[in-house]
Amino acid sequence: MSAAFLIFICAVYLPGTLFDKNHWFPLVYFWLNLASVLNMFSLHHPTYFLGVASPFNHWFYFPAAFVLKSTLPFSLLTLRVIVDGLRKKEIPAWLWLPALFFFACILPVQNLGVRYLLPIYPFLILMAAFLLEKLWQKKAAGKILVIGLLLWHAASVLASTPNMISYYNDWVSWNKKIYYLGDSNVDMGQDIKRLAETARQRGWKNIKLAQFGGAVEPTLYGMNWSRWTQKDLSAPQPGTVYAVNVLLFQLGPVFAPSLTPIARGWATVIPATGRVGDTWIYFEIPGEAAKDRSPSIESVKIF
Numbered sequence: 253m254s255a256a257f258l259i260f261i262c263a264v265y266l267p268g269t270l271f272d273k274n275h276w277f278p279l280v281y282f283w284l285n286l287a288s289v290l291n292m293f294s295l296h297h298p299t300y301f302l303g304v305a306s307p308f309n310h311w312f313y314f315p316a317a318f319v320l321k322s323t324l325p326f327s328l329l330t331l332r333v334i335v336d337g338l339r340k341k342e343i344p345a346w347l348w349l350p351a352l353f354f355f356a357c358i359l360p361v362q363n364l365g366v367r368y369l370l371p372i373y374p375f376l377i378l379m380a381a382f383l384l385e386k387l388w389q390k391k392a393a394g395k396i397l398v399i400g401l402l403l404w405h406a407a408s409v410l411a412s413t414p415n416m417i418s419y420y421n422d423w424v425s426w427n428k429k430i431y432y433l434g435d436s437n438v439d440m441g442q443d444i445k446r447l448a449e450t451a452r453q454r455g456w457k458n459i460k461l462a463q464f465g466g467a468v469e470p471t472l473y474g475m476n477w478s479r480w481t482q483k484d485l486s487a488p489q490p491g492t493v494y495a496v497n498v499l500l501f502q503l504g505p506v507f508a509p510s511l512t513p514i515a516r517g518w519a520t521v522i523p524a525t526g527r528v529g530d531t532w533i534y535f536e537i538p539g540e541a542a543k544d545r546s547p548s549i550e551s552v553k554i555f
Contacts, residue, residue: 300434441466446472490539
């Protein structure tokens with residue numbers, strides 16, 4: 253098995269070595285990348301959970317993230333299988349024990365998103381399917397319950413279209429999404445294009461952008477914008493549209509102190525004119541725009 257693993261790694265990395273001027277042995281690249289991943293564990297990336305950004309991890313982060321980011325039927329089914337397994341109710345151990353063991357192992361891991369739970373989802377899906385089969389074998393009431401749970405599951409997901417990345421279960425309203433979880437649980441830049449389309453549709457001219465996160469900014473989609481200025485921090489200026497990425501309120505000040513005045517300023521008090529998806533809010537301030545000679549600030553931080 254070890255020999256097969258090494259041969260496989262060499263085959264994966266071999267094409268890259270052919271085009272590399274150093275022509276290193278393939279396993280050298282594997283080791284460099286492995287070392288890079290291991291170094292991530294010592295970075296102590298700030299985390300966001302329940303309205304607080306801090307360097308500390310929470311033992312209940314991943315269980316909470318799973319429930320918040322999964323449909324209620326799926327959460328209830330998987331939880332029931334684990335409970336029945338612990339009570340020794342003829343539930344195969346291979347079905348529920350890996351999921352429980354995984355959760356126990358991941359509790360101390362840095363709280364960087366529900367994506368860390370992806371390896372366990374095949375087991376969770378099997379657990380839900382196992383219980384649905386048991387219910388289906390019962391009388392008509394069991395079949396009705398199965399159909400109802402599956403319809404609820406599908407309707408819950410489809411109702412959030414096209415905001416699939418920022419999906420939360422039915423208990424969580426839009427304005428509470430940025431309170432519970434942050435980072436990739438809410439935003440991966442999926443609404444940038446829709447923001448530019450909204451600007452065209454509404455005829456925005458003087459746009460001030462405040463953004464934290466994402467891979468691109470709206471210029472890629474043809475939206476002209478400018479940074480905030482010192483004058484904008486004191487109050488919204490007439491004839492200006494302010495578009496603010498909601499992640500800025502979460503981890504923005506931690507990574508970019510220049511964003512703190514925006515994240516703690518009037519944008520948190522004044523009701524927004526509207527929103528784009530689950531990740532952008534905007535403020536349309538009526539009036540005629542005046543020349544602003546105050547210095548600009550670093551209101552945009554993009555990865």
